Amino acid sequence: MTVSFFILAALTIAGTVAAMSLRNLVHCVLALTLGFAGLAALYLQLGAQFVGFTQILVYVGAVAILAMFAIMMTQRAGAVAQPVFTPSRMPGWIAGGMIASAVFAVLAWAIHSSAALPKTLPPQALPSQADAGVRAIGNALMHRFVLPLEIMGLLLTAALIGAVLVAMQEQQEMP
Amino acid sequence: MLGEGILKGLAETARNFLGSYVSKDRLTTVQFPEERLPHIEAARSFPFLVYDGEDWQQGMRCVSCLICEKECPPKCIFIEKSKDKKPDATGKPQFYPVVFNIDVSVCMSCQICVEVCPFDAIKMDVEFELSTNDRFGGLLWDKERLAKSNAYYGKIHPTEAAAVDAQLAEERAKLEAKAKLAAEAKTATVATPPAQPLRETSETTEGSGA
Amino acid sequence: MPATVDQIFVICKHWLLGFAPAGVQPIFSALLSVVPILVVFPLLFAITTVLERKGLGRIQNRYGPNRVGPCGFFQPIADGIKSLTKEDVVPATADRVAHFLAPLLLVAAAFLAYAVLPIGRNMVVANLNAGVLFFFAVGSMVELAVFMAGWASRSKYSLLGAMRAIAQMISYEVPLVLASVVVIMAAGSLSTVAIVNAQVGYTGIWPHWFVFTPWGFAGFVLFMIAATAESNRSPFDLPEGESEIIAGYYIEYSGFKFALFFLGEYLGMFATSGMAITLFLGGWAAPFSFLTWIPSYVWFFAKLLTLIAGFIWIRGTLPRLRMDQLMSFAWKFMLPMTLLNIFAAGVWHFMPAGYARWLACIALVVAPFLLLGRGLQQEKKSGIRSYRFAE
Known part of the structure; x- marks a missing residue:
């Protein structure tokens, strides 16, 4: 818990809050990107270089752009949405909050009861383990978790082929 | 084979690049304020x-x-x-x-x-x-x-100007001839100095033209 | 003596660090590493602009800039003064914040990439374990900056340019990363320093660079093609095609912000070239064993300038691609080639050293090249163009 942690945490929270509350959707995505970047910086601070850089590569580089494209193709970017915090929206806020906390609880439980996590953290383990981070992840993916990895790869390939098929069908419909 | 054309193109540009250092006549640039191309006769600005x-x-x-x-x-x-x-x-x-x-x-x-x-x-x-x-x-x-x-x-514009000058000279000569004829006709009736009517007749012809 | 010259900058840094009090030493050390990069590479950018213009001029049988200073070499200074003193115009409808942040983000991302480039022996800002990954992660931030610039300008041309740029950058990022995977496989590390160290060594006088293997050569060529596309340079300069969309995503920028975009683009080009050097051309290693007395950073910059000259040469030669050609080249040629190249690298890794390994790997690289190349060329015989959404 250092100063840098608090700065990064504040940055992440500010980014995500802004992503929810800003009125211009493109600004929302940009703010969300800031949140992603802050999260990546937090990973890096924990010594998880691979996860941190992958976070930047995937979320800042790809997901943000994807969200941007989705917004621009579905509606006008200049359109101003209604204010976010209104009394009429309270039920929605409560429901959203409950779902969010439920997801968070499940995740926390899963991580806490995970066998991958050592029960007692050695005090100075994190910085020195950082050197082995990439190798350890690679070993885990290729040995212990090879089946889930392959299933995910299959799933993604299926989705890719599906997307291509949908696009091809659309092209055939056009004379 | 893929890439053949690219290699040919690269060879061509390399030849240009090196050739421009070897032979000066390859360079097409005219160093403007110091060197000038002779202007083209048909050119026009304002x-x-x-x-x-x-x-x-x-x-x-x-x-x-x-x-x-x-x-x-x-x-x-x-x-x-x-x-x-x-x-x-x-x-x-x-x-x-x-x-x-x-x-x-x-x-x-x-x-x-x-x-x-x-x-x-x-x-x-x-x-x-x-x-x-x-x-x-x-x-x-x-x-x-x-x-x-x-x-x-x-x-x-030498060619164009020569044509214009020739045409103007011809018109002028025609006018003078006309004036001379008119003056002769006038002198036949009224005796007047030849210089004065020339101007008058030319004026009248101009006026009818406009 | 050669060792001292080689390490002169490292020694200087340690000597200077000695003057700093213990409390500020980490920050001082970081500054001493970062400031030279912030000075050297923009300087290289300035030199490259004038060299590029002169080179392109010579390719087209002209002189190129030759007015400012001796042989026109002070041209970048004139350009810099001009762009600094120009009026900074922001369109009335532009999103001012994003419009302002986009060039800064672009240049910052471009500079960050230099953190993992070893520009000499023991000369790297940050020896990260996931260095290569860091490089690509930072490179992907450029896309966001480009999109911000295109969107915030609220201009049709800039938005079109940004769309083109993003489509192109995302498409070519895949082969760029996959082309570098072979080196990571061979070196067994994501650290740039480790990758260079794996290539320092000589058989006789010949170096152990990865480019001198079948998969390494193919990987190098593929990487450079993808790098050209990533840095939006000709023949992949669709995002800024002057004849079509004027300047693409930075059309609404003027003055120094425009110069920043220009700087960012060139810095990106240098960074990807530096990465190609690190991955395939042995980083700072000398090309022959008897040339090792020349300092390592000299070799790095010599290789960098060679690659830049290559970029300029390509730019002077090839016309711009069409959008569909660009995409089919990325997905129907680059992607399968890089994937097969990874396979070839795997075969190389598991076969015993000898001629059989060379033959197998060369066959694995050349055969798909010929087949895929023929496929690309047959595509040219398309019928009458049909426009789906033109009516």
């Missing part, structure tokens, strides 16, 4: 007003008939016609433009004014270094700025 003789005010061919002003597509010509007449280069009294302005920031160098001018008074210039600090006043050219001698015209 119109100018032709005058005969030495004095631009006296010799200006323009009789301010306003045809060019009316024909100009972007309306860049402004002429104010004179109330009185002044003798032109040949000594014949003519109307003259009190004001003749061309806004070259509007002019599109279409040459229509030149085509329609019945007096060969307006021609296209070839001067192109026309930049100025004053984008309004500096680009609105007045009569003085526009006036250029027939000799200059002959220099920039």
Whole structure:
């Protein structure tokens, strides 16, 4: 818990809050990107270089752009949405909050009861383990978790082929 | 094979690159302010007003008939016609433009004014270094700025100017011949000095023409 | 003596660090590493602009800039003064914040990439374990900056340019990363320093660079093609195609912000070239064993300038691609080639050293090249163009 942690945490929270509350959707995505970047910086601070850089590569580089494209193709970017915090929206806020906390609880439980996590953290383990981070992840993916990895790869390939098929069908419909 | 064309292209550009250091005649650049290409005779930039003789005010061919002003597509010509007449280069009294302005920031160098001018008074210039600090006043050219001698015209467009000069000379000769005939007819009836009627007859013919 | 010259900058840094009090030493050390990069590479950018213009001029049988200073070499100074003193125009409808942030983000991302480039022996800002990954992660931030610039300008041309740029960058990022995977496989590390160290060594006088293997050569060529596309340079300069969309995503920028975009683009080009050097051309290693007395950073910059000259040469040669050609080249040629190249690298890794290994790997690289190349060329015989959404 250092100063840098608090700065990064504040940055992440500010980014995500802004992503929810800003009125211009493109600004929302940009703010969300800031949140992603802050999260990546937090990973890096924990010594998880691979996860941190992958976070930047995937979320800042790809997901943000994807969200941007989705917004621009579905509606006008200049359109101003209604204010976010209104009394009429309270039920929605409560429901959203409950779902969010439920997801968070499940995740926390899963991580806490995970066998991958050592029960007692050695005090100075994190910085020195950082050197082995990439190798350890690679070993885990290729040995212990090879089946889930392959299933995910299959799933993604299926989705890719599906997307291509949908696009091809659309092209055939056009004379 | 894929990439063959790219390699050929690379070889060609490499040949150009190295060749430009070896042989100077490969380089097509003209180092402008120091070196200049001879200007092309058919080139044109903006119109100018032709005058005969030495004095631009006296010799200006323009009789301010306003045809060019009316024909100009972007309306860049402004002429104010004179109330009185002044003798032109040949000594014949003519109307003259009190004001003749061309806004070259509007002019599109279409040459229509030149085509329609019945007096060969307006021609296209070839001067192109026309930049100025004053984008309004500096680009609105007045009569003085526009006036250029027939000799200059002959220099920039030799073939065209020769044709124009020949035609003008022919017209003038015709007029003189006519005047001479009229004078002879007059002298047959009334005895008068020959110089005076010449001017009168030429004036009447001009007036009927306009 | 050669060792001292080689390490002169490292020694200087340690000597200077000695003057700093213990409390500020980490920050001082970081500054001493970062400031030279912030000075050297923009300087290289300035030199490259004038060299590029002169080179392109010579390719087209002209002189190129030759007015400012001796042989026109002070041209970048004139350009810099001009862009600094120009009026900074922001369109009235532009999103001012994003419009302002986009060039900064672009240049910052471009500079960050230099953190993992070893520009000499023991000369790297940050020896990260996931260095290569860091490089690509930072490179992907450029896309966001480009999109911000295109969107915030609220201009059709800039938005079109940004769309083109993003489509192109995302498409070519895949082969770029996959082309570098072979090196990561061979070196067994994501650290740039480790990758260079794996290539320092000589058989006789010949170096152990990865480019001197079948998969390494193919990987290098593929990487450079993808790098050209990533840095939006000709023939992949669709995002800024002057004749079509004027300047693409930075059309609404003027003055110094425009110069920043220009700087960012060139810095990106240098960074990807530096990465190609690190991955395939042995980083700072000398090309022959008898040339090792020349300092390592000299070799790095010599290789960098060679690659830049290559970029300029390509730019002077090839016309711009069409959008569909660009995409089919990325997905129907680059992607399968890089994937097969990874396979070839795997075969190389598991076969015993000898001629059989060379032959197998060369066959694995050349055969798909010929087949895929033929496929690309047959595509040219398309019928009448049909426009789906033009009516």
